[in-house]
Amino acid sequence: MENRKPVLGFIGLGVMGNPISSRFLAAGYPVIGYDVSPSAMDSFSAAGGQGAESALEVANSASIVFTSLPSIAVFRQVIAGAGGLIDGSAVKVVVDLSTVGGTATMEVAGALQGRNIELVDAPVSGGAAGARAGTLAVMIAGSTEAVERVMPILQILGKTFRVGDQAGHGQLMKLLNNMLSSTALAVTAEAYVAGTRAGLDPQTMMDVFNAGSGRNNATSDKFPKHVLPGTFDFGFPISSVCKDIGLAIEECQAFGVPMWLGGQARQIWQAAATQGGATDDLTSIVNIMERWSSDRE
Ligand code: NAD
Numbered sequence: 001m002e003n004r005k006p007v008l009g010f011i012g013l014g015v016m017g018n019p020i021s022s023r024f025l026a027a028g029y030p031v032i033g034y035d036v037s038p039s040a041m042d043s044f045s046a047a048g049g050q051g052a053e054s055a056l057e058v059a060n061s062a063s064i065v066f067t068s069l070p071s072i073a074v075f076r077q078v079i080a081g082a083g084g085l086i087d088g089s090a091v092k093v094v095v096d097l098s099t100v101g102g103t104a105t106m107e108v109a110g111a112l113q114g115r116n117i118e119l120v121d122a123p124v125s126g127g128a129a130g131a132r133a134g135t136l137a138v139m140i141a142g143s144t145e146a147v148e149r150v151m152p153i154l155q156i157l158g159k160t161f162r163v164g165d166q167a168g169h170g171q172l173m174k175l176l177n178n179m180l181s182s183t184a185l186a187v188t189a190e191a192y193v194a195g196t197r198a199g200l201d202p203q204t205m206m207d208v209f210n211a212g213s214g215r216n217n218a219t220s221d222k223f224p225k226h227v228l229p230g231t232f233d234f235g236f237p238i239s240s241v242c243k244d245i246g247l248a249i250e251e252c253q254a255f256g257v258p259m260w261l262g263g264q265a266r267q268i269w270q271a272a273a274t275q276g277g278a279t280d281d282l283t284s285i286v287n288i289m290e291r292w293s294s295d296r297e
Contacts, residue, residue: 025049118146139161
């Protein structure tokens with residue numbers, strides 16, 4: 001039978017964009033993609049994707065274009081800047097999977113609306129492993145018509161949650177989630193360093209936390225898979241933790257909430273970044289916490 005699935009566009013084929021676009025390809029969607037990194041383009045082509053020369057070429061070829069971009073500046077430029085998706089002749093819906101915050105998302109959604117292009121705000125949680133396995137949590141906000149159009153495609157990625165009608169609500173949900181997970185990771189690192197210095201066995205500590213009330217995503221996933229084996233390879237740099245927790249605090253403070261605990265966690269992550277850890281994997285916070293701990297008598 002003829003393949004009637006539409007061609008999808010994809011911009012940003014990195015740690016998340018690579019496995020996500022691969023899932024679309026595996027589900028039978030033709031995908032045309034672009035990334036500034038030649039190695040990202042090579043991996044995409046090897047998975048069966050069609051390479052484009054620019055974001056604009058993608059937007060001239062596909063009516064639905066996904067983005068998974070590293071920063072707010074790149075997000076603004078790629079979608080609404082000169083020669084960006086906004087100038088494309090084919091694109092009707094942009095589905096943004098990045099974490100860039102509500103302010104930039106609403107601004108870009110407004111610019112797109114002026115050209116009759118809809119933005120579906122759809123940040124994801126679950127990391128590269130979740131993207132590969134199709135177990136991401138996808139937080140979706142946008143108009144009913146646009147969301148209904150892309151929902152069957154987003155369902156390929158994992159569990160979908162419609163969190164609002166307005167682009168920006170997905171971002172807020174995602175920032176709240178990341179503030180919880182990064183705060184839990186920082187405090188788990190503190191507990192881990194204290195426990196191991198006192199002579200507790202690392203594996204036993206995780207087993208007890210996970211059977212007890214201290215269980216969180218760091219104890220159940222990040223420590224067993226990326227800290228205890230000494231690989232520190234979850235796939236998310238400390239600089240990006242700072243980006244997300246900074247956005248979370250700013251957006252939450254706008255609602256009048258003091259954000260005392262979140263603010264404290266933000267300072268810990270910023271200190272880690274400014275002391276040489278910015279490009280290190282977020283699970284390296286445990287090594288930085290060890291360095292911060294004073295020598296004992
Ligand atoms: P990444 O840096 O690995 O991927 C981003 C890609 O965008 C890179 O391949 C880069 O070359 C490309 N890029 C940069 N500028 C570009 C441009 N002008 N045009 C086209 N491509 C360009 O980042 P990532 O980890 O895949 O994260 C992407 C987004 O997803 C971020 O907003 C991040 O916060 C979010 N996110 C990441 C994770 C994770 O675990 N890594 C989980 C959930 C959400």
